[in-house]
Amino acid sequence: MLHTLAVLVENHPGVLTRVAGLFARRAYNIESLSVCQTEDPGISRMTIVVDGDDQVIEQVSKQLHKLVVVHKVTDLTGEAIVDRELALIRVKVNNETRLEVLQTVDVFRGRVVDMGRTNITVELTGDGEKIDAFVRTVRPYGLMELVRTGKIAITRSDN
Amino acid sequence: MTGAEVLLKALEDEGVELIFGYPGGVLLALYDALLDSKIRHIGVRHEQGAVHAADAYARAGNRVGVCLGTSGPGATNLVTGIANAYMDSVPIVVLTGQVSTGLLGSDSFQEADITGITMPITKHSYLVRDPRELPRIVKEAFYIAASGRPGPVLIDLPKDVLAARDVVAAPAVPKLKSYKVFGKGNAGQIEETAKAIAQSQRPVLYAGGGVINSGAQTALKELVEATSLPVVTTLMGIGSLPAGHPNLLGMVGMHGTVTANYAVDDCDLLIAVGVRFDDRVTSGLGHKFATKAKIVHIDVDPAEIGKVVRTHIPLVGDAKLVLEDLMSLVQKQDKPEWWNQLRQWQKDYPLRYDTDRLTPQMVIEKIGKIAGEDAILCTDVGQHQMWAAQFYPVARPRHFITSGGLGTMGFGLPASVGAQIAQPDKTVFLVTGDGSLQMTIQELATIIQHKLPIKIALMNNGVLGMVRQWQKMFYDERFSQIQLHANPDFIKVAEAYGLKGIRVTDVSQVEGALTEARDYRGPVLVEFMISPDEDVLPMVPPGKEITEMLGR
Numbered sequence: 262m263l264h265t266l267a268v269l270v271e272n273h274p275g276v277l278t279r280v281a282g283l284f285a286r287r288a289y290n291i292e293s294l295s296v297c298q299t300e301d302p303g304i305s306r307m308t309i310v311v312d313g314d315d316q317v318i319e320q321v322s323k324q325l326h327k328l329v330v331v332h333k334v335t336d337l338t339g340e341a342i343v344d345r346e347l348a349l350i351r352v353k354v355n356n357e358t359r360l361e362v363l364q365t366v367d368v369f370r371g372r373v374v375d376m377g378r379t380n381i382t383v384e385l386t387g388d389g390e391k392i393d394a395f396v397r398t399v400r401p402y403g404l405m406e407l408v409r410t411g412k413i414a415i416t417r418s419d420n
Numbered sequence: 421m422t423g424a425e426v427l428l429k430a431l432e433d434e435g436v437e438l439i440f441g442y443p444g445g446v447l448l449a450l451y452d453a454l455l456d457s458k459i460r461h462i463g464v465r466h467e468q469g470a471v472h473a474a475d476a477y478a479r480a481g482n483r484v485g486v487c488l489g490t491s492g493p494g495a496t497n498l499v500t501g502i503a504n505a506y507m508d509s510v511p512i513v514v515l516t517g518q519v520s521t522g523l524l525g526s527d528s529f530q531e532a533d534i535t536g537i538t539m540p541i542t543k544h545s546y547l548v549r550d551p552r553e554l555p556r557i558v559k560e561a562f563y564i565a566a567s568g569r570p571g572p573v574l575i576d577l578p579k580d581v582l583a584a585r586d587v588v589a590a591p592a593v594p595k596l597k598s599y600k601v602f603g604k605g606n607a608g609q610i611e612e613t614a615k616a617i618a619q620s621q622r623p624v625l626y627a628g629g630g631v632i633n634s635g636a637q638t639a640l641k642e643l644v645e646a647t648s649l650p651v652v653t654t655l656m657g658i659g660s661l662p663a664g665h666p667n668l669l670g671m672v673g674m675h676g677t678v679t680a681n682y683a684v685d686d687c688d689l690l691i692a693v694g695v696r697f698d699d700r701v702t703s704g705l706g707h708k709f710a711t712k713a714k715i716v717h718i719d720v721d722p723a724e725i726g727k728v729v730r731t732h733i734p735l736v737g738d739a740k741l742v743l744e745d746l747m748s749l750v751q752k753q754d755k756p757e758w759w760n761q762l763r764q765w766q767k768d769y770p771l772r773y774d775t776d777r778l779t780p781q782m783v784i785e786k787i788g789k790i791a792g793e794d795a796i797l798c799t800d801v802g803q804h805q806m807w808a809a810q811f812y813p814v815a816r817p818r819h820f821i822t823s824g825g826l827g828t829m830g831f832g833l834p835a836s837v838g839a840q841i842a843q844p845d846k847t848v849f850l851v852t853g854d855g856s857l858q859m860t861i862q863e864l865a866t867i868i869q870h871k872l873p874i875k876i877a878l879m880n881n882g883v884l885g886m887v888r889q890w891q892k893m894f895y896d897e898r899f900s901q902i903q904l905h906a907n908p909d910f911i912k913v914a915e916a917y918g919l920k921g922i923r924v925t926d927v928s929q930v931e932g933a934l935t936e937a938r939d940y941r942g943p944v945l946v947e948f949m950i951s952p953d954e955d956v957l958p959m960v961p962p963g964k965e966i967t968e969m970l971g972r
Contacts, residue, residue: 271598275547279539286540316726323723329544329564332598 263292264318265344265414268307268325269332272298276330280307283328289313289321293411304332308413337414344414348392349374350383353403362402369395380405388412423551423584424453427515427577430558430592431459436486438462438841439515440470440477444490445530446517446579462841462870464834465862467494471501472831472860473838474512476821478505480796481842482635484565485510490517491579492530496537500828502572503541507825508656509629511570513561514542520580521549535576543571551584555592563594568601569721570633602720605737605745612733613691613716614749617647620689620714622758625649626672629656629824630694630719630739632817637661639743640693646747648754650762652680654695655809656824663788663813669762670771673701674960675806678769679762681958681966684710686761691716694739697728698825701966708965718742769958769972771810778927780804780879780950781811783934787849787877788813790934795847796821796839800832800856803885806956808851830859833876837863840872847875847938854880854907864917867943875937876919876945878910881952889955893970894962914945922946 270276277296284291292310299306311321322334337344350371354362359381366373366383369391375382385395389412396407421429427450431439438460443451454461464470467489474485489498495516505512518524519531535545544564546557561573617623631640637660644651644667651661652672661668670677672684684690690713695701702709706728716733717725725734735742773781784807791797793815799805799822814820821839823831836850857878867874879885884902891899911921920940924933924947937944957971 275535278536282539320723320727326600327721327723329596329599 262312262314262338264311264313264336264338265342265412266309266311266322266325267335267337267414268309269299270305270307271330271332272303272305273330276305279328279330280309280325283324284311284321287320287324289317295411295413308411310412337416341417341419342414343417344388344412345386346389346392346410346412348385348395348407348409350385350396350399350404350408351380351406352383352399353380353405355379358402362399365395365398371395421587421589422449422453422582423554423587424450424582426551426554426587426589427558427582428453428457428459430555431486432457433555433592434484434558434562436484439486439488440464440473440838441488442467442470442490442494444494444517446491446519447488447582449579449583450488450517450577462837462866464837464866466860467497468501468830469834469837469860469863469866471498471512471514472504472828472834473841473866474514475501475505475508475510476798476835476838477842478510478512478838479821480818480839482818484562485512485838486515487512488515490530491519491534492532494530495532495534495576499537499541500826502538502574504823504826504828504831505572506541506543508823509570509633510572511565512572513565514572514574516574516576517582518547518576518578521578522580524578535574538574541572542574545574545576547576548578548581551581551587552590554581555589556594559592560594560596563596564599569630602722602736603738603741605718605735605742607745609733609735610742610745611749613735613746616689616714616716616733617649617691617750618753621755622687623647623649623689623691623755624683624687624713625651626654626684626690626692626695627651627657627660628654628693628695631657631660633694634720634739635817636693636740636743637817639740639747641665643743643747643750646752647750648759649691650683650758652676652684654698654701654824655822657695658809658820659814659817662815669766671809673698673966674703675810675956675958676701676966677771677810678958678969678972679765681960681969682765683762685712685965685967687713689714689716691718693718693743694720696724702728703960703962703964703966705963705965776927778924778930778948778950780948780954781807782927783877783879783930783948784808784851785811785813786930786934787851790931790938791847791849791875795819795849796843798822798832798836798839798848798850800850800852801827801829802853802856803889803954803956804851804853804879806886810956812851829856832856833860833863834866836874836876837866837870837872840874841870850874850876852876852878853885854878854882854904854910855884857910861913864914864919868918872943873941874943876943877934878945878947879950880907880910880947881950881954882907883952885952885954886956888952892955893959910945910947920944923949925949
């Protein structure tokens, strides 16, 4: 099962290597990872999606906690959260398909950020499933390039 | 002050009296400053010797060991020893030279990314970029190395950081916001454990290196005596209860005693203290280990709890504090039926060896008698190590020094250097083999240079005995690459370095040779010519449950 971990770490060079190295040497599988500075410039937040059963996830969190640079590990799985990914997708179009593709983009509430004679580039945000669904829908037209960020997540304010 | 002087001052402030090291190009400023420092430098013959010596110095002396190597090959030569200290949770601070900050990452001469290389085998590491931060970094490094579950911390020191002049050092104020150390255990869980002890018919206490690290031996002894708890130990836990104590059943696991293994398999309550259910104990079969038991796991490292076996009562905390709290809650009890069973197993399945010829087991037992309770025994890795674990009567914690988790051949000789320097007034014996000794044999010169009266008992069987035993038992005696045909004359080697050499070829010479070695004022190498056919028994074959021992 996929778990989403929010990991607060020190914002130093080398911290990413420590975290990534831990996953590699203990054979935990990272599905996605995104890192950025938080409201406190000394602290970075990593959102890590990792595959494993409860026992594996417990080990992952405990091992992460042991790193001196890790401040806090929270498993967001099962919590009320808002999560988002951003994708940039270039789709092949011609005179016949252009309109259909643009309609699809509209349905998914994407935005066209670039347009050429033979292709358009779409920006899409949402959870992973929404992006998967969009990709499935436009693939038959010709998927030229796909860039996705990892997942980022935040708990809902009621918690 | 120069960066090097700031560093040495910071080390002095941490109480460092000596460093095991080896000089090199980027360390010139530091070695120059050392000439004017109170800190002693113990020069070795290879950096691996320095790190193993610092490791054993930490174990025998119960303090943080420090070693030093230059950049590049100096640093990479330390890697095995760092891994060794990491696996056995030994507090050492490893100082490495590094190329100047301006050259970092440019593949310059003698450059190696040592913080990167050692990331999986250090508790923490630092690459110092600003000499003003040295006091804080040193303070943090010593604190991290020694607190909680101890381990190695590495500080990488670029040449320009050491050579910097007019350094105005920042105060040594640690910035460890997120580093947490566990002390007392949860009161509710301790109460539950006390109840479990009272209800249990067949309890066992399984003691490991954590008992030694936390200094829990007295608490352990009081608890097991009050509650009649039988004790099995891991290799690292040897010394947590004195040899010959009636509650001690011996070592558990692959080469454990039959009684210890049967007891763990049959118990209804297993109290694991400072252990990690290593595969040399469980055969890698966590799900088949102590299956009839309720398992209590006491450990200072929360990540160890639930890692291998399912734990019923997890107890995160310092072993000594938890056992003391537990002691205040238990009632005196004896478990006569359980003890009858245990005594019967002990009678039926004693550890044994042939007495009519020169056997390593007998030699090791004799060393114990002749060296006395106050002596420190260091071992190398292999058959002789397991015989030492089985037959050497270890009376105290920190008096049995061995490479447990990593199993590093070559650990023994430099370890004996560190142990002797930590405890200059004690007799230090090293039990080693002809394979292990030759991995770090150059440290014989260190022994002579620093006038260390170490007594080396070399078990020479002309082969890599443990590998040979496995080839004999599990590969149809197809012996592959285990013969050490070109071994030197070890007596001549010893004498060439300046040690006294004694060769023992017959059982009748053992006592005389060992007494002579003990009473001789300098270092001695006693070579025992033993048979390559001697096996370490009993033995749990790989992948089998711990009750399926060969040689019962």
